[in-house]
Amino acid sequence: MNAPLFNKLNMYKDSGIYPFHMPGHKMGRGIDMKDAFAMDITEIDGFDNLHHAEGIIEDAQKMCAKTFGADKSFFLVNGSSCGIIAAIMSVCGDGDKLIVARNCHKSVMDALVLSGAQPRYVMPEVVDDFNIFGAVSAENIENVCNANPEAKAVIIVSPTFEGIVSDIASIAEVLKKKNMLLIVDAAHGPHMRFNNFFPKTAIECGADIVIESLHKTLPCPTQTSVLHTSGNKVNMERLKKCLAMAQSSSPSYIFMAAIDKCRDYLDNEGKADFESYVNRIKNFREGVKEIKNLRLLDRSIVGRNNIYDYDLGKLVIFSDSINCIEIGDVLRKKYKIELEMSCPTHCLALTSVSDTEEGFERLKNAIIEIDKNLDMMEKRENVSFVFPKPKVKVSPRIAFNAQKMDVDLKDSVGKISAEYVIPYPPGIPLVSPGEEITNKIVSIINKYIESNVNIIGMKNSSLEKILVLM
Ligand SMILES: Cc1ncc(COP(=O)(O)O)c(C=O)c1O
Incomplete structure (x- = not known):
C-alpha cells in the first residue's frame, strides 16, 4: 500500500516497542473501542x-x-x-x-x-x-x-x-x-x-x-x-x-x-486500577533508588523554588554526563522503549493508569543498566536552556500581523522577533512574536543547534535565519 503514514504506524504498532508516551491509553492497552x-x-x-x-x-x-x-x-x-x-x-x-x-x-x-x-x-x-x-x-x-x-x-x-x-x-x-x-x-x-x-x-x-x-x-x-x-x-x-x-x-x-x-x-473500575498504578510507580521509584549517575526527579524538590507539590507519575530522568537525547536513542534501540521526550538535559517517561507491570519492569531494568554503563563517564559542563524574562516590545498580535523580513541569526540581536522559536516538546516558546532577540537568546538557539534539539515555529528550518519586524 502506498500510504507512508499508515504504513509506518502499522509497523510501529507491531514493533514490540513499549510506549512511555502519549496518549495515555498506551496504544490501546487501556481502551476498548473496537467499534x-x-x-x-x-x-x-x-x-x-x-x-x-x-x-x-x-x-x-x-x-x-x-x-x-x-x-x-x-x-x-x-x-x-x-x-x-x-x-x-x-x-x-x-x-x-x-x-x-x-x-x-x-x-x-x-x-x-x-x-x-x-x-x-x-x-x-x-x-x-x-x-x-x-x-x-x-x-x-x-x-x-x-x-x-x-x-x-x-x-x-x-x-x-x-x-x-x-x-x-x-x-x-x-x-x-x-x-x-x-x-x-x-x-x-x-x-x-x-x-x-x-x-x-x-x-x-x-x-x-x-x-x-x-x-x-x-x-x-x-x-x-x-x-x-x-x-x-x-x-x-x-x-x-x-x-x-x-x-x-x-x-x-x-x-x-x-x-x-x-x-x-x-x-467504576478505574478506582482499583489507580491503586495498582500507584503501586507500580512506587515500585519503579524504589527499584531505581540506587542509581548513581542518572537522577530521577522526586518530591525532594518540593518547598524549593516556589514548588508546592510534585506529580510522581512523571518519570523525569537527568544525566550530568551525557546528552539525554542519547539516552532516548539507547532506550529505543536496545530496550525497545519509546519515551515522551528526550532533550539534552533530561528525558521524560510519561506514565498512565494503562501502563503494564511489564512496561514498568522493562524501563526499570533499562535505567539501572544504562546508569551502570555511565560509571566511567566524566561529569559534563553544566547545560541549561532556561531563559530570562523576555522583553516584550510589541503585542504578539501586532508582531504577527506586521511586515517582516529574514535576518541572519547572528545579526538579529536587538531586533523584534516576528515568529516563534519553540523547542518541541515540551512546546514552551523560547521566543514569541513581539519579543526582543537578545544575545542570550541567540546563544541558546546556537546551543539547540549543537545539541540536536527539535525546533518548531521558525520559517527557516536550518535555524540560520529568523523572521523579524521590519
Ligand atoms: C503544558 C501544555 N499545555 C497545553 C498543551 C496542549 O495540549 P493538547 O495537545 O491537548 O492540545 C500541551 C501539549 O503538549 C502542553 O504541554
Whole structure:
C-alpha cells in the first residue's frame, strides 16, 4: 500500500516497542473501542450538538463535571490547545491585559495573537540543580497583579510537563480579592483527581477555568480534552461562543464518546486500577533508588523554588554526563522503549493508569543498566536552556500581523522577533512574536543547534535565519 503514514504506524504498532508516551491509553492497552468507526456519526436526530448541548452530550458533560469536581465541564475535541485559546478569548479582547506565566505552552501564546491580549509575564524560578522551570508563587502573582490592576485574568501552567505543581489555592485566594479570573493549564494533570498519591487538582484548589488533556495521562484518544469551570465569575455565554469558534463544527463523536467512556471507567473500575498504578510507580521509584549517575526527579524538590507539590507519575530522568537525547536513542534501540521526550538535559517517561507491570519492569531494568554503563563517564559542563524574562516590545498580535523580513541569526540581536522559536516538546516558546532577540537568546538557539534539539515555529528550518519586524 502506498500510504507512508499508515504504513509506518502499522509497523510501529507491531514493533514490540513499549510506549512511555502519549496518549495515555498506551496504544490501546487501556481502551476498548473496537467499534469506534461504526459509531462515527454526525449531528443526526437525537444525538445532540456539542455547540448547543442539551441532550445526551449535555448529560455526559454533567457527569464528567461531577467526576472531576467541577461545576461545569465542556468536551474538547481539538485538544487542550483549543480550550486554552477559547478560555483566553472569553476573558480578553483586543488590548486587554493578561498575566501569563512565561513557562506556558505555545497555545497560550497563540491565544495572545488571536485575542489581541497584552501579556504581562511572570517568570517561574529555575529549579536549582535541574535547570528546569519551577513554579510561580502567590506572592509573584500578587506583585504582578498590583502592578497591573486592570488585568482581566491570570494563566499559569500546573502541573508542568515535568510535573511541577504551583500553590493554586493561595493564588486563587489572591485573585478572588482582586476579582481577577484564574485560568490553569492543567493539560498534564487530569489523572491527579483519581488517587491521593497525586497532588490536588486545580479545580479542587479553586481555579475558575481549568483545561485538562485526557489523552495525555488518562486512557483516552489523542485530542480529547476537557475544559472545566468553577464558581460564578466566568462569562459562560462568551465562553461557549469562543469554544464554538475554536473547535470544529463537526466534532468527532468517537472522541466525545471516548471521553464519556473514560469518565465511566474512572467512576467504576478505574478506582482499583489507580491503586495498582500507584503501586507500580512506587515500585519503579524504589527499584531505581540506587542509581548513581542518572537522577530521577522526586518530591525532594518540593518547598524549593516556589514548588508546592510534585506529580510522581512523571518519570523525569537527568544525566550530568551525557546528552539525554542519547539516552532516548539507547532506550529505543536496545530496550525497545519509546519515551515522551528526550532533550539534552533530561528525558521524560510519561506514565498512565494503562501502563503494564511489564512496561514498568522493562524501563526499570533499562535505567539501572544504562546508569551502570555511565560509571566511567566524566561529569559534563553544566547545560541549561532556561531563559530570562523576555522583553516584550510589541503585542504578539501586532508582531504577527506586521511586515517582516529574514535576518541572519547572528545579526538579529536587538531586533523584534516576528515568529516563534519553540523547542518541541515540551512546546514552551523560547521566543514569541513581539519579543526582543537578545544575545542570550541567540546563544541558546546556537546551543539547540549543537545539541540536536527539535525546533518548531521558525520559517527557516536550518535555524540560520529568523523572521523579524521590519
Ligand atoms: C503544558 C501544555 N499545555 C497545553 C498543551 C496542549 O495540549 P493538547 O495537545 O491537548 O492540545 C500541551 C501539549 O503538549 C502542553 O504541554
